[in-house]
Amino acid sequence: MKVGILGNGNVGGGARTVIARHPCGLEVKKVLARHIPAGLEGLVTTDPAEILEDPEIELVGEALNGLEPAYTYVSEALRRGKHVVSANKAMICRYFTELHALAAEHGAGLRFTPSAGGGIPWLVNLRRTLRCDRVTALRGILNGTTNYILDAMQTQGRCFEEVLAETQRMGYAEADPSADIDGLDAQRKCAISASIAFGIPVREEDVPVLGIRSVTAEDVQNFAAMGRICRLLVQVEEVAGAVSACVEPALLLPQEIECSIHACDNCISLTADEAGTLRFSGPGAGAAPTGSSLVQDMIDIAALGKAACAGNVVLDGKAVLGGDAIHSIRHPYYVRSQGKVPPELVRGGAGSAKITAPLTPQEAVQLERKLHRRDKTTFLAAILPSGKGNI
Amino acid sequence: MKVGILGNGNVGGGARTVIARHPCGLEVKKVLARHIPAGLEGLVTTDPAEILEDPEIELVGEALNGLEPAYTYVSEALRRGKHVVSANKAMICRYFTELHALAAEHGAGLRFTPSAGGGIPWLVNLRRTLRCDRVTALRGILNGTTNYILDAMQTQGRCFEEVLAETQRMGYAEADPSADIDGLDAQRKCAISASIAFGIPVREEDVPVLGIRSVTAEDVQNFAAMGRICRLLVQVEEVAGAVSACVEPALLLPQEIECSIHACDNCISLTADEAGTLRFSGPGAGAAPTGSSLVQDMIDIAALGKAACAGNVVLDGKAVLGGDAIHSIRHPYYVRSQGKVPPELVRGGAGSAKITAPLTPQEAVQLERKLHRRDKTTFLAAILPSGKGNI
Numbered sequence: 001m002k003v004g005i006l007g008n009g010n011v012g013g014g015a016r017t018v019i020a021r022h023p024c025g026l027e028v029k030k031v032l033a034r035h036i037p038a039g040l041e042g043l044v045t046t047d048p049a050e051i052l053e054d055p056e057i058e059l060v061g062e063a064l065n066g067l068e069p070a071y072t073y074v075s076e077a078l079r080r081g082k083h084v085v086s087a088n089k090a091m092i093c094r095y096f097t098e099l100h101a102l103a104a105e106h107g108a109g110l111r112f113t114p115s116a117g118g119g120i121p122w123l124v125n126l127r128r129t130l131r132c133d134r135v136t137a138l139r140g141i142l143n144g145t146t147n148y149i150l151d152a153m154q155t156q157g158r159c160f161e162e163v164l165a166e167t168q169r170m171g172y173a174e175a176d177p178s179a180d181i182d183g184l185d186a187q188r189k190c191a192i193s194a195s196i197a198f199g200i201p202v203r204e205e206d207v208p209v210l211g212i213r214s215v216t217a218e219d220v221q222n223f224a225a226m227g228r229i230c231r232l233l234v235q236v237e238e239v240a241g242a243v244s245a246c247v248e249p250a251l252l253l254p255q256e257i258e259c260s261i262h263a264c265d266n267c268i269s270l271t272a273d274e275a276g277t278l279r280f281s282g283p284g285a286g287a288a289p290t291g292s293s294l295v296q297d298m299i300d301i302a303a304l305g306k307a308a309c310a311g312n313v314v315l316d317g318k319a320v321l322g323g324d325a326i327h328s329i330r331h332p333y334y335v336r337s338q339g340k341v342p343p344e345l346v347r348g349g350a351g352s353a354k355i356t357a358p359l360t361p362q363e364a365v366q367l368e369r370k371l372h373r374r375d376k377t378t379f380l381a382a383i384l385p386s387g388k389g390n391i
Numbered sequence: 392m393k394v395g396i397l398g399n400g401n402v403g404g405g406a407r408t409v410i411a412r413h414p415c416g417l418e419v420k421k422v423l424a425r426h427i428p429a430g431l432e433g434l435v436t437t438d439p440a441e442i443l444e445d446p447e448i449e450l451v452g453e454a455l456n457g458l459e460p461a462y463t464y465v466s467e468a469l470r471r472g473k474h475v476v477s478a479n480k481a482m483i484c485r486y487f488t489e490l491h492a493l494a495a496e497h498g499a500g501l502r503f504t505p506s507a508g509g510g511i512p513w514l515v516n517l518r519r520t521l522r523c524d525r526v527t528a529l530r531g532i533l534n535g536t537t538n539y540i541l542d543a544m545q546t547q548g549r550c551f552e553e554v555l556a557e558t559q560r561m562g563y564a565e566a567d568p569s570a571d572i573d574g575l576d577a578q579r580k581c582a583i584s585a586s587i588a589f590g591i592p593v594r595e596e597d598v599p600v601l602g603i604r605s606v607t608a609e610d611v612q613n614f615a616a617m618g619r620i621c622r623l624l625v626q627v628e629e630v631a632g633a634v635s636a637c638v639e640p641a642l643l644l645p646q647e648i649e650c651s652i653h654a655c656d657n658c659i660s661l662t663a664d665e666a667g668t669l670r671f672s673g674p675g676a677g678a679a680p681t682g683s684s685l686v687q688d689m690i691d692i693a694a695l696g697k698a699a700c701a702g703n704v705v706l707d708g709k710a711v712l713g714g715d716a717i718h719s720i721r722h723p724y725y726v727r728s729q730g731k732v733p734p735e736l737v738r739g740g741a742g743s744a745k746i747t748a749p750l751t752p753q754e755a756v757q758l759e760r761k762l763h764r765r766d767k768t769t770f771l772a773a774i775l776p777s778g779k780g781n782i
Contacts, residue, residue: 018665022523119666121519125512132413132686155646255546257672260651267670274409274683275510275673279658281648282669292665295523303695303702311694 001026001302003059004051006073008033008044011087011114012063014291015298024299029057032073052076059301061294062086063114071095078102078110083308085297087114087290093188097201100313109308111297116142116189119289120282121296122268126196127313133272135197138236140268141261142189144284145173145180146212146232148264150249154229155262159217172264172285182211183232186247190234194245197270198238199317202245206321208361210248210368214379219336222351223251223381226334229259230381234268235329242322244329246361249381251334257281327360331385337378339371355383392417392693394450395442397464399424399435402478402505403454405682406689415690420448423464443467450692452685453477454505462486469493469501474699476688478505478681484579488592491704500699502688507533507580510680511673512687513659517587518704524663526588529627531659532652533580535675536564536571537603537623539655541640545620546653550608563655563676573602574623577638581625585636588661589629590708593636597712599752601639601759605770610727613742614642614772617725620650621772625659626720633713635720637752640772642725648672718751722776728769730762746774 005012008031019026028043030051036044051057052073060077062084064070070091077084079102086092092099092112103110113123129135141147145167152163164181167173179185187209194202212232223230228251236245252259257279261267266284271277283289301308322328335341336353345367348355359367364380371378396403399422410417419434421442427435442448443464451468453475455461461482468475470493477483483490483503494501504514520526532538536558543554555572558564570576578600585593603623614621619642627636643650648670652658657675662668674680692699713719726732727744736758739746750758755771762769 018523022525022665024523120669121516124519125516128512128515128687131690132409132415133683134413254645255651255653257648257651260646260648262646272683274413274679276677276680278511278671278673280669280671283667286667288665289667292524292663296519299522303698307694 001058002029002056003027003061003298004029004054004057005031005061005063006048006051006070007063009063010287011290011294012061014287015061015063015294018288018292018295024295025302026295026298030054048073052080057082059083059085059298061298062088063294064088067091067094074099075102078106078108081106081108083109083301085294085301086112087294089115089188089192093191093204096192096195097315100315103309103312107306107309109301109304110312111301112192113297114290114293116192117266117268117280118144118284118286119293120266120268120280120284121293122280123193123196124297124300125278125280126193126270129270129272129275129278130197133274135270135272136238137271138193138197138234138268140234141231141258141266142234142268142284143180143186143232144264144266145177147261147266148172150212150230150232151262153215153217153220157217160215181213183209183247186232186234190236190245190247193234193268194236194243196313197236198243198319199313199315200243200319200321201315202243202321207245207247208365209246210365210380212249214377215249216379218352219379222334222353226251226350227254228252228383229254231258231261233258237328238319239328241319242326242328243319244322244327246329248361248364251381251383253386327362330358330360331382332356332358333364334381334383335367335371337371337375339374339378341367341371392449393420393447394418394452394689395420395445395448396422396452396454397439397442397461398454400454401678402681402685403452405678406452406454406685409679409683409686415686416693417686417689421445439464443471448473450474450476450689452689453479454685455479458482458485465490466493469497469499472497472499474500474692476685476692477503478685480506480579480583484582484595487583487586488706491706494700494703498697498700500692500695501703502692503583504688505681505684507583508657508659508671509535509675510677510684511657511659511671511675512684513671514584514587515688515691516669516671517584517661520661520663520666520669521588524665526661526663527629528662529584529588529625529659531625532622532649532657533625533659533675534571534577534623535655535657536568538652538657539563541603541621541623542653544606544608544611548608551606572604574600574638577623577625581627581636581638584625584659585627585634587704588627589634589710590704590706591634591710591712592706593634593712598636598638599756600637601756601771603640605768606640607770609743610770613725613744617642617741618645619643619774620645622649622652624649628719629710630719632710633717633719634710635713635718637720639752639755642772642774644777718753721749721751722773723747723749724755725772725774726758726762728762728766730765730769732758732762
């Protein structure tokens, strides 16, 4: 099958290289890039029409960043009946419903495994599970930069700023690291995963998020005194037809699998009625892992041919998004702040911090906002029950 | 697609129930069982011909135990061009080459994900990876009973005999638990996994194995003093074209992911050139998980139809099996024995036990046999290097 690749950066270039190294029935006919690198004059173009309007190209891999022009290009490809594989989490998350409607209308396959979990075959296995099972919960680590920071702070006793600067030098974190450390990257991947699991469009803004920007070496010492390790955790669950989702720093017992996830690795699990809890871990980013994940989705589509559309996600879930009133996720929180935690919420202390009564993630986000007005260094983390370890 | 299921026990019955609960395009036309349960008179038969000779049945799920009559039935199904999905590790392992040749000859699909890792989508993801990547190593836990025993001994300080009896009461271990505790069950799953990964037929007898029959509470205390946790570990690697494989108790650092695998769960990883290290964990046995894994393989075949055969494992590996001379796996061993360890092999001690120079698994098995003549309670475990933790 002849394919075109939109983007020649980390992921797009990675996919191109993987196909060149491992013959797999795919032929890269054109690659779209901003500049044409020396030696790739015949292959690389700066004109998207050379991919989108070429009837020989049946499948488009999209590895651009951000919403535009990615959404315009992908929509055009689908309208022309081309299959699409995307690594672009921002675009997939924002236009989940629109893209699936377009793909269905034009009989095209749409896959995006590399958009959540990097090189881990997470979304493809989540979809595979759903064919004869019912998923009830998701949980895990979907951001490598914050995992690197939290792991290094815990195992090496270093401070947040120092480790963050290290991740920037190593090229893991951007110059503006907000999307990582404020949890927004994980929030998108959580929304995409939840949309697939429950067949309803979950948007970024439906997922309450607490980041790790304010975590200190003193906090990590407090966690250790509590016998806990901190990870930035994605949690999604369905209870009585209502889906709740959140991203937050979570204090886990050391025997939990997420505490064995080191450096930039990701780890994500699903819990289903029949299969039980299945966990997937591996590199959450990187040119070769994420590029090869893009190629694997392409091979799946090439194997299915015209039937690829039948394997798309179907948005027909009977569940609804849990609002404040029906949010089933509820934990006590570790709160360190110079601001005043309402006394009726306080249940105990941990070093200089307080432990609250059980709150929903939305309530925790509201509390953080309030405390933030007095103390910009306020930090909150959910304290997970020990029994939850093996979901 | 109309399917027949050979076997109505744990896995076969599990698969039948999963299909009944989750409409997935499969229709169970007949189930073979020794006895016909009340209420299933129309569905269940005691005559294999009702499945094997029915031209309407395009796909056979095999969930029998042992080599015969399973091999005869499955061969007959393949000869008639029926696709086969098998959960039978003993049969798949022994007749790996013969079954793949038959399937290729008759254009039939052959899958066996539930034969290694129970409900974990392990073999299907290993095969998916290989389509555009080169796998260089496998490692993990593929036996739930021994993991339960080792985990309970470590976390609860209990003795081997007591925990083994508990696993028998709970139905995890057989009345004769030899296949589990002597490592033979893991040996078969290791051989099947290695055969797929390297495209060469690896037989059970190619995999040196040390079991955990002799491990004591005192050993576990010694491991703790060394800062280690014991797991029964499958290891496979390819170095310079030679494949080495083994199953042995291994002493790991607590931060390794296998130490976070508790109770009967399994966890298995692959390391590949492009994808890096991908890890898969979940329930290694059980009616619903293993039954649903059988059904998932069936759905894969139904989606591919006549193309299913093209997705079979191809035995065309360029690697060779590493014999004694080219065995790349080599570790120091913990040895507790009243027998005499040759002094030239001793490098140190751990409580009442000795630590050896690095040995290949074959050399360790030979040493165990020799020591066993003097002391039937001899126990050996490989001491893994800390750097190996994240393969």
